[in-house]
Amino acid sequence: MIARAATAAWLIVLGAARADPPPGPRAQGPEWAVAAEPGASGGPVVDLRVEARAGFHVNLEYPMAFSPSPSATARFQGTRVPLRPARTAACPGDGKEVCSATLELPYLPPPAGAARVAGTLAFSVCSAERCLIQKVPLSLEVASPAPRG
Amino acid sequence: MRASLVLAMLALAPSALAAEVGAPAPAFTLTDLSGRQVSLSDFRGQLVVLEWFNPGCPFVRASHTRGTLVDDAARHAGGGVVWLAVNSAAPGKQGYGVEANRAAAESFRMQYPVLLDPTGQVGRAYGATNTPGMMVVDREGRLAYRGAIDNSPDGERQAPQGGAVVDYVSAALEDLAAGRPVRTPETKQYGCSVKYGS
Numbered sequence: 502m503i504a505r506a507a508t509a510a511w512l513i514v515l516g517a518a519r520a521d522p523p524p525g526p527r528a529q530g531p532e533w534a535v536a537a538e539p540g541a542s543g544g545p546v547v548d549l550r551v552e553a554r555a556g557f558h559v560n561l562e563y564p565m566a567f568s569p570s571p572s573a574t575a576r577f578q579g580t581r582v583p584l585r586p587a588r589t590a591a592c593p594g595d596g597k598e599v600c601s602a603t604l605e606l607p608y609l610p611p612p613a614g615a616a617r618v619a620g621t622l623a624f625s626v627c628s629a630e631r632c633l634i635q636k637v638p639l640s641l642e643v644a645s646p647a648p649r650g
Numbered sequence: 651m652r653a654s655l656v657l658a659m660l661a662l663a664p665s666a667l668a669a670e671v672g673a674p675a676p677a678f679t680l681t682d683l684s685g686r687q688v689s690l691s692d693f694r695g696q697l698v699v700l701e702w703f704n705p706g707c708p709f710v711r712a713s714h715t716r717g718t719l720v721d722d723a724a725r726h727a728g729g730g731v732v733w734l735a736v737n738s739a740a741p742g743k744q745g746y747g748v749e750a751n752r753a754a755a756e757s758f759r760m761q762y763p764v765l766l767d768p769t770g771q772v773g774r775a776y777g778a779t780n781t782p783g784m785m786v787v788d789r790e791g792r793l794a795y796r797g798a799i800d801n802s803p804d805g806e807r808q809a810p811q812g813g814a815v816v817d818y819v820s821a822a823l824e825d826l827a828a829g830r831p832v833r834t835p836e837t838k839q840y841g842c843s844v845k846y847g848s
Contacts, residue, residue: 562840564802564809581808623804625708631744632842634708634804 524619524638532557532633533626537618537641540605545575547618547641549584549604553626558598560632561586563625567606570638575608575616582606615642668777671796671835675787676775680736680765683752688765693732695789697826699723699819701799702773702783702844703735703764704745705754709841710781712805714758718817719782719799723762726823735764738773740847745781770846780839786822786832795822797837805841 526537532555540546549567553559567582569575584604592600610616619640626633669676675698679689690698701719704710713719723733735755739745751764767773776785777796782805786795800817802810810816822832 562803564804566804566809583809627842629843630845631706632708634712 524640526639526641528637528639530635531555532628533624533635535622535624535635535637535639537639539641539643542605545608545610547606547608547643548587549606549622549639551602551604551622551624551626553592553600555628557626557628557633558592558600559586559589559602560625560627561589561599561602563623563634565602565604565622565624567604567620567622569620570640572640573617573619574611575618575643576611577606577608577620610643615644617642667774669775669793671793673793675785675791675793676772678767678772678775680767680772682763682765683748683755686763688734688763690787690791694791696730696732697789697823698732698734698787699726699823700776700785700787701733701735702778702781702785703737703751703754704739704781704842704845705737705750706744707781707842709805710754713782713799713841714754714760716806717800717802718807718815718819719758722799722817722819723760726820727761729823729827731823733762735760735762736767736772736778737764738767738770738778739845740768740770743845743847744842745845768847770844773844773846778839778844780841781844782841783839783844784819786819786826788826794826794832795819795835796839797834798840801837803840 528535534552536550538548540548551559565584567584569577586602587605588603589599590601592598608618621636621638623636677690679687682688737745737751755764782799784797784799785793788794797818799819800815802815807815818834818837825832
């Protein structure tokens with residue numbers, strides 16, 4: 502009985518060890534990569550960069566959006582924030598398709614201290630042969646922007 | 651020379667030589683997943699919806715599991731509407747093959763035929779560019795609607811353009827049932843590209 506309980510406990514520990522890691526500011530798959538960084542403008546904006554790889558391009562017709570998670574301490578406009586690319590880069594040697602798109606995610610920081618921007622980014626990448634829809638959890642700690650003036 | 655030029659145009663631009671909305675819907679006879687032949691003319695005098703389908707397309711999966719296609723066909727079946735799925739994937743392309751389509755049709759609980767169009771002739775004749783792409787044929791056999799299933803290009807009804815979800819196919823069917831012209835006869839198709847052969 503004790504041996505069985507000990508085995509079960511070890512399995513629980515192993516299971517916990519194998520659980521998915523908490524989301525961070527970067528994620529990738531064979532066909533795509535995403536990264537969250539403090540916005541280049543210095544304001545309360547996070548830049549979400551979507552890159553397509555391996556013959557895929559960013560599907561600009563897909564309604565990309567960020568859905569905040571409950572662990573976010575920053576606040577957002579709504580439970581689903583539509584995002585349009587602020588900057589894009591063409592695929593190498595192509596010129597027609599976009600392989601990199603930067604989306605600006607505005608947020609309302611807490612009154613003091615760092616803010617956690619956390620949620621799921623929905624986007625799509627396609628090749629001539631297939632499309633993928635990705636919903637990727639991301640999380641980023643950002644310092645509250647210094648007050649202006 | 652001229653014939654090969656026309657063929658090349660057909661291959662490169664599926665919608666370039668497609669039927670106009672309001673013109674007679676192109677006739678076809680295709681085979682379903684059980685080998686039965688199905689013709690558009692079998693349904694003369696009825697409203698017919700054609701749904702361009704590909705089991706490997708994530709937009710099709712989203713629409714059939716979380717979006718407008720979950721129950722659209724069943725809702726309209728009671729009104730005598732004929733609903734047919736058409737897969738124009740060429741051999742070797744994503745979504746081609748009886749087994750993949752059968753498995754998807756079962757998974758999505760589709761109670762209507764999936765017709766196979768491996769040459770892509772029917773898809774091109776209708777101007778199907780995306781999956782899911784939708785066509786509605788009126789009782790007189792005219793193409794009355796061509797476009798997207800709805801105005802939410804994520805396939806999940808979560809991103810409707812303009813704020814509220816509009817089911818374009820249901821709206822077209824309601825207009826036709828009421829004897830009105832279709833108010834929105836053409837929209838931009840969204841989703842995966844139809845996997846035509848070369």
